[in-house]
Amino acid sequence: MTLKIRHHVLVCLEEKNYSRRVLLRGASLARKYGYTFEVLFFCSIESEYTMFHLLNLAESKKLSEELGAVRFIVKRVKDERDTARELVETAKNNNAKEIIMSGAQPKSNLKASLWRRIFFCDKYNYILNHLPDIILVLINHHEYNPFEKGEYRNGKQAFLVKKSNHPIAYFLRDRPFRATDTSGLFFQKKDTDERTGIFAFIRRGRVRYVYIYHGKIGDSTEDALQLKHALQ
Template sequence: MNNMSNESILVCVYYGPNGERLLKRGCKIANMMKAPLYILTVDPKPFDELDAEKLFYIEQWKEYAHSHATAQFIMKDNESRPVSKVIAEVARDNNITQIILGQTAHSRWEQITKGSIINSLVREIPFVDLHIVSVARYIRDEEGIYEKGIRAYLIKDGDHYKLSFNHEKQTEYEGIFFKEVDTDFDNGIFRFMKDAATLHVLVSDGIITELKNVDIYAAMGLDNSVE
């Protein structure tokens, strides 16, 4: 891509379904300006200490970057510095001209709504444009509908699939299971990769009757509108 506009776009993502919306917004801007796209996530923990849910999101972001010729994924793990310092450093290193941040209720980016990160970025990189995108909040998570995701597997059993928490020879898919709270049964949503696409399927008492993708925002009660 010939970057005639001399623009470079940086999207800052954190764990959760909102990352995909931020990436779409960043990709749209990058395509319009014919500019390179950088995807950044920051975590205070070392990479080898991250749980299964976080690793799953990281793999998704990597896949997204690999599927776009001008996109590059950057991860800053084991970071003790303020998020704004890390973002500013990446912006300078990659000649970033526009940064996209998400406003979300349950992430470290929540600080953005208080102005601290914005003020710091304006001081450190005053000539970079900041885009604050309003993203879906975890409405149903706030109400305690789903537990934290855990690593799980799907095993073919006749005309349906069984959910398992142990990797077996018969395992066909690996992903993350989000269990509904206040139930003794394995009911919830299973998220996994199939043919380079992310799917969310419903699980009822540990059984998946069909690998039919459901609207994750509708299933979790999230507002998927983009302002």
């Protein structure tokens, strides 16, 4: 009689390259083939976290629980090389057969010469060199959080308040009026008044967002549909 070897998957999430797509892919793979999986969320020791990072952390923890991860662990690391070392150690300790992670790399890495990236900087090569039998899956994705760069300012805590029975009569406020008001982050659009931008929040374990115009939800049909979808 031969025993079936457990196929265990590590899903690696990183604050700088965060995407729920990585977690969803790992969970989907585990469910399809009957694998077990755990989630590692890597945070930089030196980072000054914005509230959106905390929102990402909350989303990934909630999703991990809902999707059946055996563990959700937050690890603080110095740099990408430290991330790779932690992944290798965890994979060895837990007999992982597969690692799923983001394929995105910081622009600072791309400034280094190719040979230096290959032998010193590239975390993927480090993982493969130390775990030659591992299955390494890299997920390509767009930048997850566009709100803190370019045309939007850093997020700050705010509340979406419903003030009447009108279906889209929602207003942005610094404080809630009632316990049912929606808590989230407001990203102000640059070069506009302080109440125009994007409001991001978690609903049913997912990050949703709606557009805010002069302190309230727009009254167009498109805005109404977006709000309805976000609040589902």
